[in-house]
Amino acid sequence: MPGKRTTWFSNTLLDHIFGRALWQPPEVLYVGLWLEPLTERSTGASPGEVGAKGYQRIAVPNTSRFWPSAGEGVKHLGETVKSVDAAVDWGRVTHLAILDAPKGGNALYVMEARRSKLVEDGDRIELWSGDIEIREG
Helix, strand or coil, X not given: CCEEEXXXXXXXXXXXXXXXXXXXXXXXXXXXXXXXXXXXXXXXXXXXECCCCCCCCEEEECCCCCCCCCECCEEECCCCEECCCCCCCCEEEEEXXXXXXXXXXXXXXXXXXXXXXXXXXCCCCEECCCCCEEECC
């Protein structure tokens, strides 16, 4: 399922484009894992993010290797990225967010996971090249 731009990010881009505020893309983006649906109004503090001991958002460098050039209004994850190994059960991951901070922060895009996964002790989430798809326009 393609990612949807959040209201916060839409407003930020509009203000940037029309000269109201400057926005600098972060050097690292973070993929957060959610156990509940997300909407365009979701933030980095929205309920339902995995909260189990040892959980961390997946850090993804904001480079052309991990985020190759868009084509036809579509951007894809370009490399496989992995979460830390779960030290306890996390639950069923069903949704993802692309965020600008390792904790809290702003959600830029939200999406349903291509494959939901029940993450149990010792498991990890792997997002393969192409697993994250963002469509504009």
